Amino acid sequence: MKDVYIGVDVGSVSINVVAIDGSNELLYKYYSRTNGQPLEMIKHGLNSLKNEVGSDINVLGVGTTGSGRQLAGVMIGADIVKNEITAHAVATTNEHPDVHTIFEIGGQDSKIIVIKDQMVVDFAMNTVCAAGTGSFLDHQSERLKVPIEQFGDLALTSDVNVRIAGRCTVFAESDMIAKQQYGFSKPDIIMGLCRALVRNYINNLGRGKKLNPPYVFQGGVAANKGIIKAFQEEVKSAVFVPKHFNVMGAIGAAILSKEYIEKNDVKTKFRGFSSLKTNFVPSSFTCNGCSNNCEVIKVESNGQIIAMWGDRCGKWSQSVCYVG
Numbered sequence: 001m002k003d004v005y006i007g008v009d010v011g012s013v014s015i016n017v018v019a020i021d022g023s024n025e026l027l028y029k030y031y032s033r034t035n036g037q038p039l040e041m042i043k044h045g046l047n048s049l050k051n052e053v054g055s056d057i058n059v060l061g062v063g064t065t066g067s068g069r070q071l072a073g074v075m076i077g078a079d080i081v082k083n084e085i086t087a088h089a090v091a092t093t094n095e096h097p098d099v100h101t102i103f104e105i106g107g108q109d110s111k112i113i114v115i116k117d118q119m120v121v122d123f124a125m126n127t128v129c130a131a132g133t134g135s136f137l138d139h140q141s142e143r144l145k146v147p148i149e150q151f152g153d154l155a156l157t158s159d160v161n162v163r164i165a166g167r168c169t170v171f172a173e174s175d176m177i178a179k180q181q182y183g184f185s186k187p188d189i190i191m192g193l194c195r196a197l198v199r200n201y202i203n204n205l206g207r208g209k210k211l212n213p214p215y216v217f218q219g220g221v222a223a224n225k226g227i228i229k230a231f232q233e234e235v236k237s238a239v240f241v242p243k244h245f246n247v248m249g250a251i252g253a254a255i256l257s258k259e260y261i262e263k264n265d266v267k268t269k270f271r272g273f274s275s276l277k278t279n280f281v282p283s284s285f286t287c288n289g290c291s292n293n294c295e296v297i298k299v300e301s302n303g304q305i306i307a308m309w310g311d312r313c314g315k316w317s318q319s320v321c322y323v324g
Helices: 038-053 069-076 084-095 134-144 148-155 169-182 186-205 225-235 245-264 273-277
Strands: 002-010 014-020 026-033 057-065 101-105 110-116 119-126 215-218 280-286 295-301 304-309
Touching: 002 026, 002 038, 002 069, 002 084, 002 245, 014 038, 014 245, 026 038, 026 245, 038 057, 038 069, 038 273, 057 069, 057 084, 057 245, 069 280, 069 295, 069 304, 084 101, 084 110, 084 119, 084 215, 084 245, 110 186, 119 186, 134 148, 134 169, 134 186, 148 186, 148 225, 169 186, 186 225, 215 225, 215 245
Parallel strands: 002 057, 101 215
Antiparallel strands: 002 014, 014 026, 101 110, 110 119, 280 295, 295 304
């Protein structure tokens, strides 16, 4: 039997599932777009894990993170449910113990994490402005008719420094169109866009923070070599990209589940692979019990409410016996 710990990172754009062994070595990873069906993609990722690693695996712990961590935790029976900051920090310090600054850019949000002695001492998140996220690059790749997978390599062929206004997606796109009309090449415009995204990221998330090397860059956008170059130019230092840069949140969740299980000497609440056939139905409603007007998320399975969250006072979440 192979003993494994599973980590699941449910974001707005992608689903990441990993399995690690007792030494935190990666045994399996799954990265996929959600395509508007996060629950189905989680099931697919876990089924692929079972088929690829082997049916004789023994799941000792499960952790979830990301914007959809609560729902994923209920669905698969997570032992720990942690925010993205904690999960990314744990995964990065495991691979780069001396890291001081973590740059993370995903599809719909981005974050910067400041580390001291392997502990998070400061952080900032962007969940509003698209100009500092991967979705902006996706949109521009479609407009320029350049596959996003080729964006980075094409940017590195640029030999003209084109400045693109990066404070806002609207301004950036208008500026790119103007630069195209002036006759600048696609590689030059794309590299200018990479620099604009990084400049916007550092100016917004790094404002008022003391950023020191070593720097580590992760998240789906870390696949873009143009962005890596732009970061190195901006911070005037080397920027390291982890081998498994696109699933670091899931790796962190898996490591946290291992630490939790070992520290508390308990058995996992993992529902088992057979439970993936169960139908989970999420819904939401607004509680009018007070002026907070909380949006409460409710999850049902076979007509039974198995979890609720989102209420600040605990009126609804505490009324349900959590089924792990």
